[in-house]
Amino acid sequence: MNIxxxxxxxxxxxxxxxxxxxxxxxxxxAEYLLVNGVECEPLLETDKFLIRHKSHEIIKTVEILAQQLQAKKIVVGIKKKNTREVKALEQAIEALNSRVVLHLTENFYPAGDEQILVYELTNRQIPPGGIPKDVGVVVCNVGTVVNVYEALNEKSVTDKFVTILGEVKNSTILYAPIGTSIGECVEMAGGATIEDYNIILGGPMMGRIIEKDQLNKEVVTKTTGAVILLPQNHSIFKNKQLSLTQMINRSRSACIQCSLCTDVCPRNLIGHPLRPHRIMRTLSTDRQQYEVLTEALLCCECGVCELYACPMGLSPRTINGEIKNLLRKEGVKYLSIPSQNKVHEMREYRKVPAERLIARLDLSQYSATIKEDYICVEAKSVKIPLKQHIGKTAASIVKAGDVVEKGQLIAKVREEDLGANIHASIQGVIKEVSDCIWIAAEEKVVTQ
Incomplete structure (x- = not known):
């Protein structure tokens, strides 16, 4: 079996x-293999934890992956301020006599956006609407590399390292089986410290927001990076209860066309023709300019425009996301042109400092250091979604009543499909198969 x-x-x-x-x-x-170790979302600690504890595995694996790609250059992007992680990687590179090169970035957001990272590490501009391979680059995340290491050693993706912090008693790293309820994760972190809170799955800028009553409905997936509990009245949530119509009506009455959203847009600064202020104006006054709305397809939804730039508290990012969904349903794609704008001459001065962003988001009190150790979650029941990521939904190959072992294949796709196989994350009995596979651990019987 090949790699x-x-x-x-x-x-x-x-x-x-x-x-x-x-x-x-x-x-x-590809000519370049880039490894994303910058972990640019505020507060998150998972990738830094993996770098500290699995640096040798990461360096060994990227060498193998580079050989698969026939890549001439291997570069790991990591923030200069993360000195412990930099040292761990340097020691691994030296011990393994690796050709991996570290590129130390400044502490700005969103340094980990794929297209921003490619420009920072290679000085190459991905065409608007394009992908890294268009410029001879493949990018993968630190956590992905660790999972590839496990795969090469015959271990399937069954568990996930997750940062949990905010209004919990013990901010920590969890090692949780895929399908573990978010409620159980909160319990493993000592429980919530307040009564009224919402949860962000992922980072505070791009993560998905759920309410407290969804705690036991939502689960850890292969892409879950963090669980963050914040008070319900936190400013991050203030626009989330608004409908799209309400957001557009607010922009009509309040958008002052200051263009700050465009001035600091990371994609605009690397030469992509994305102008959030024009999209807001088009929705408000001139809906006939359809081509302006297609610029939303270039938006990475980093949230800088919405949570950092806009002085009126409007929602350009959320509106862009809704426009993208509508255009994609209509089969509209962004038509890239060979020539593109140059990188903005003011880009270096308009990068969003991560520390200032954390302060602007009123999150400084939650940025305390995570404990060095991690907690293993022993779930008694998991509900594993058949669709956890981009691409095709996996098809179940088990039924209710089946007994499965941890790591056993329970849902699959064809190798040529844009999708991924799914494995049992605990040993137990299949209770139900629907849009997820519910597994309950078997009770151990103690004999006298």
Whole structure:
């Protein structure tokens, strides 16, 4: 079995973001292999934890992946301020006599956006609407590399390292089986410290928001990076109860066309023709300019425009996301043109400092250091979604009543599909198969 087959069989997908199937990403050749270790979302600690504890595995694996891609250059992007992680990687590179090069970035947001990272590390501009392979680059996350290491050693993706912090008693790293309820994760962190809270799954800028009553309905997936509990009245949530119509009506009455959203837009600054202020104006006054709305397809939804730039508290990012969904349903794609704008001459001065962003978001009190150790979650029951990431939904190959072992294949896709296999994350009995597979651990019988 070759490398790609092992990665496919293990069900490896991108550990952050949309979760692109890894066996497809590494099918082909590229000049550069870039490893994303910058972990740019405020507060998150998972990737830094993995770098500190699994640096040798990471360096060893990227060498193998680079050989698969026939890559001439291997670069790990990591923030200069993360000195412990930098040292761990340097020691691993020296011990393994590796050709991996570290690129130390400044502490800005969103340094980990794929297209921003490619420009920072290679000085190459991905065309608007394009992907890294268009400029000879493949990018993968630190967590993905760790999962590939496990796959090459015959271990499937069954568990996930997750940062949990905010209004919990013990901010920590959890090692949780896929399908563990978010409620159980909160309990493992000592429980909530307040009564009224919402939860962010992922980072505070791009994460998905759920309410307290959804705690036991939502579960850890292959792409879950963090669980953050914040008070219900926190400013991050203030616009989330608004409908799209309400957001547009607010922009009509309150948008002053200051263009700050465009001035600090990371994609605009690297030369992409994305102008959030024009999109807001088009929705408000001139809906006939359809081509302006297609610029929303270039938005990475980093949230800088919405949570950092806009002085009126409007929602350009959320509106862009809704426009993207509507355009994609209509089959509209962004038509990239060979020539593109140059990188903005003011880009270096308009990068968003991460520390200032944390303060602006009123999150400074939650940025305390995470404990060095981690907690293993022993779930008695898991509900594993058949669709956890971008691509095709996996098809179940088990039924209610079946007994499964941890790591056993329970749902699969074809290797040529844009999708990933799914494995049992605990040993137990299949209770139900629907849009997820419910497994309950078998009770151990003690004999006299």
């Amino acid at each position: 790609l087959e092992k990665i496919f069989q293990a069900g490896v997908v991108g550990a952050g973001g949309a979760g692109f199937p890894t066996h497809i990403k590494f099918n082909g050749a």
